[in-house]
Amino acid sequence: MPQPLDAAAVRRWCRDALDAVGRAREDIDAINVYPVRDGDTGTNLYLTVESAAQAVAAAGTATPTLGQAVRAMAHGALIGARGNSGTILAQLLRGMAEVIADGDEPATADTLRRALRRAAASAYEAVARPVEGTMLTVATAAADAAERAGGTTADVAAAACAGARAALARTPSQLAVLAEAGVVDAGGSGLLAVLDALDAALSGRPPDASIRDRLGRPPAAHGAPERASAPEPAGAPACAPAAGTGRHEYPTHREFPRAVPQYEVIYLLDARDEALPALRARLDALGDSLVVVGGDGLWHVHVHTAEPGGAVEAGIEAGRPHRVRITGLPAGAAPPAPRAARAVVSVLPGDGLAGLCAQAGATTVTADADEPPGGGELAAAILGTRAGEVVLLPNDDALWHAAAAAAEQARAAGVRVAVVPTRSPVQGLAALAVHAAERRFDEDVVAMTAAAGATRFGEVAVAERQSWTTAGICQAGDVLGLIDGDVAVIGGDLAAVAREVLERMLSAGGELVTLVLGAATGRALADLLEARVRRGHYGVDTVVYEGRQEAPLLIGVE
Incomplete structure (x- = not known):
């Protein structure tokens, strides 16, 4: 039996979407070849939907309004969005929420049509360089199909789902990397799972349990990808029938890679x-x-x-x-394990x-x-x-x-x-x-x-308020020198406190000093401390990193 689009439906939608994406997560990960073959689209979408569902479950009151529920869903997705696909999904949900929250309760079929259109349009605007054959294409096709559909909100949702499913099957013909791998778009597959959950929440039918079997063939694990001559209509849960310049210094004393990856x-x-x-x-x-x-x-x-x-x-x-x-x-371009x-x-x-x-x-x-x-x-x-x-x-x-x-x-x-x-x-x-x-x-x-x-650690910080410390009472603005988590020095000069902390740490010996400069700390402090180590501690090496943390200086002695 068709159900109204109200706060209860939003809760069911989130719950069913989380379940659907969770069941399909590994399969979506396996067909993730665009924009990067990093095999995490399903996981990112799951974590994004999970954050949305948790926000709806905790929304406002025990009986939230429709507006409260959809705003919580959108905010939760925004806060918890992961990866490229999760970020786009968050914007799609936000676009829908902007329309639904301002309409009647329960939402009408026309409200849902406008919400799906707003979602697709806002997602395109959020992406700097939109590409066809992705979840953006699937979202637009869902909005197109919804606008052609008549009937109730359940009918509109079913049409949107069917339109998205057809668009997803066409993604290999729009994006060469998908055709080469013989798969549909992973992000579009996840979006279809979310739309199928909306369809289920409004139609009253149970969510499709067979989604895992219809997500497309994963790319070949070894060798050149096979070219699909006619990709199967994949990526689809079954829908109800359609009605219609910072520069950082990274010294080479440690064995960190020197390559510049993405x-x-x-x-x-x-x-x-x-x-x-x-x-x-x-x-x-x-x-x-x-x-x-x-x-x-x-x-x-x-x-x-x-x-x-x-x-x-x-x-x-x-x-x-x-x-x-x-x-x-x-x-590399090889698919991930x-x-x-x-x-x-x-x-x-x-x-x-x-x-x-x-x-x-x-x-x-x-x-x-x-x-x-x-x-x-x-x-x-x-x-x-x-x-x-x-x-x-x-x-x-x-x-x-x-x-x-x-x-x-x-x-x-x-x-x-x-x-x-x-x-x-x-x-x-x-x-x-x-x-x-x-x-x-x-x-x-x-x-x-x-x-x-084996690494002793120190820190030079600035006191925010008056307080008791292991070195006595400090006042707001005092420079604090901490060793292994305890305040050891209180002073008024950053360089003087840093020198004292370093000398105390080196008094027990050491072979390597690590200096991590804060966001507001100049290189001059590091030069001063390096010179002091060279003069007073023969055989001790020093490395300097620009950490850009809030604390003016972190010190390590190994």
Whole structure:
């Protein structure tokens, strides 16, 4: 029996979409060949829908209105969007919410038609260089079919789903890379699963359980991809019948790779609307797959670039970026293995260190001082690596509980996870420097833990308020020198405190000093400290990184 498009239908839609995309996740990942063969489209869409569903479940009151429900859905998708496909899906949901929330309750068939059209149009506007044969094409076909349909909201949803299914089957004829691999567009497949869930929520029928069998043939695992002479109409759950320039210094003392690969950079951005044109222009010049979605002061930015630091700095110029994620993309054109052997996820306080660790092969999560990552975000980063074994480096005592919770979530999904108890980013760098994926997992974790434990860590910070410390009472504005997490020095001069902290740390010996400069710290401080090490500590090497974190200076001694 057809159901009204009200708040209850939105809850059913989110629940059914999460279930459908979850069942199809691995198959969508397997046919992910565009824009990058990184095999994570299904996972990214699942995490995006999961965030939307959680937001709807927690919306406002026990009985939210339709407007509250769809706004929560759109906001949840925006906050939790992952990857290129998830970011576009978030904009599609936002476009629908803008129309539905302003209409009658329950929504009419005409409201749903206009919502689907707004969704498609806003998604095209959000993508810097739209390409046909993608989920944008599928979204437009769904809106076209909806506008031709008469009847109830259920009829309109069924028509949109059928139109999307037909468009998805045509994507190999529009995009050569799909035809060569013999698959349909992965993002369009995921969008079709979401539309099928809407159809089910409004028609009263159960969601299609056979979606996994109709997602297209995955690309050949080895050799040249086969060319499909006539691709099967794939990617479809069955629908009801249709009615109708930052420069960072990365010294070579450590064995970090020197290649310049591509990275996926994602962050949320607090910025005014007028700052967006300049941001889009700068990011478009830095890379591709640029998608900027959102509004009302909150934006979700996604770009593929060889300059992750520059991409984050563009966000800093436009407003306040947070929840920054930088992930290395595969360099070759070969399709990815279904699951990588082992990965490292590292939580870092600045984009400079994030770029360095991404070059070393780690997936990075940038910790915002005001909004540290929670267990869910860390679990998403772990699962997003598609690795069977993952080492998590929290690099902060305050993140230990979140890291443990994330590890438990990932283990429940079948991933083997070890949390190395790194208490500072410099300990994380030391652990990553000895990481060797060819070793047995336990041996690798032991080696990384030992390297972290052998690294003393210090920090130079500025007190925000008067408080008691282990070195006495400090006042707001005092310069604090911390060693292994405890305040050891209180002073008024940044350089003097940094020298004192370094001397105390080296008093117990050491072979390598790591200096990580904050966003507002000039190179002169590093030069001063390097000279002091050369004069007073024979045989001790020094490396300097521009971490661009909030703290003026991080120090490690190994």
